[in-house]
Amino acid sequence: MANKFPKDFLWGGAAAAHQIEGAWNADGKGISIADVMTAGANGIAREITKGVIPGKNYPNHEAIDFYHRYKEDIALFKELGLNVFRTSINWARIFPNGDEEEPNEAGLQFYDNLFDELLRNGIEPVITLSHFEIPYHLHEAYGGFKNKKLIDFFVHYAETVMTRYQKKVKYWMTFNEINNQADGQHELHTWTNSAMLFQAGENKEELTFQAGLNELIASAKVVRLGHKINPEFQIGCMMAYVPVYPYSCNPEDLMASVKVMDRRFFYSDIHARGVIPTYAKKYWEEKGYQIEITEDETQALKEGTVDYIGFSYYMSGAVTTLPEISGENITDFPGAKVVRNPYVQASDWGWQIDPVGLRYTLNVVYERYNLPLFIVENGFGAYDRLEDGQVHDTYRIDYLQKHIEQMNLAVHVDGVDLLGYTPWGIIDLVSFGSGEMEKRYGMIYVDKDNEGKGSLVRLKKDSFAWYQKLIQENQ
């Protein structure tokens, strides 16, 4: 690599409570929205069930049992050399139904123990408040985030944990990949982002804009409050950035890509600038949408802008209006279709591998907001082969190495202010999209298959030694 990263650069790993902890009903925890999602498969969607139905396979119920094995896992993180570990607090451990006044002390105690163990090992926790773990009851009783009551429930939850852990956690993020739900059309995303399912005849897009805006208001209130609890807090948002390129240099393709990206940037535009962008207001007007926001909420948006932009980056996409190219029709721009980019390869799950797209994203987002950036997810989901206790995951090393090289260029050539890098699934975990165990991202292998069978034993993959060396060389 051309240059070393700065000494204070945060090297880490990332995961989310529901994908690692298991212990889904231990110590007073309530059911979360992830607990009613069955295992899907590569190309087969997960089912969202009405409550937990006995006999179905719910992979998050046990996950990798981090709840009971975190000490062993943190010892491995220490050996890797991580400075930070990104995970989430499972909201349903703290408020089992989401609408209680009093928190569940056993849930709070678990995170005290976890953060203490991390800190004892020289690893700083980086915490997401809501990573697809909304208490299921908030869906059943209130219909999810389209209901403004959830703003107060979220703020109360955030105030509880930010107060409790104010001396243990400095870096926070509010809603994980809040912009996944951008077009309101994918059930998986409106479920995991907002705990919403739709009835026939409901306008999904309008309701999703309302839910998204409610979350942005909740986030802004939490940023404002968090800074009062501890002025040292760094509170960010968390975006999924998938840059969508124009397929050709036809000006219509360029405009289509701008409109597709507007819809995804809508969320970070509000998080970072504190106002609703004009393009969104015009769109709502044209569609006749009645998106509700009070004066107090408008004020909260202005006062609760984020300190940094956290984001995931896995892949890029492409869009075209050219009639001769076939693809999946989308509504963001007349005649637009999402198409395969012929210049990049894809993973076994069809995710287009594009390291340069990471440098592009870092440039575009830094120019757009002029705020520090934090890559809190990046990684390669692949089928690993375990042979004689070893996993030779050269493909993962290759993916990560190439992305880190582009990150290096963004920092040293382009001058982007980048806080750190926490590759996703530092330890194998349950895939969010498909519920598989065998879509593996980890540098630490976990012996468990898609049917939930295995010893749960942890093993170091080749990428473990590679990342360990890279961190050492950069400190």
Ligand code: BG6
């Ligand atoms: C992001 C999520 O979408 O990407 C993670 O924040 C998720 O929760 C990760 O696991 C990878 O997606 P998947 O579907 O491969 O697990």
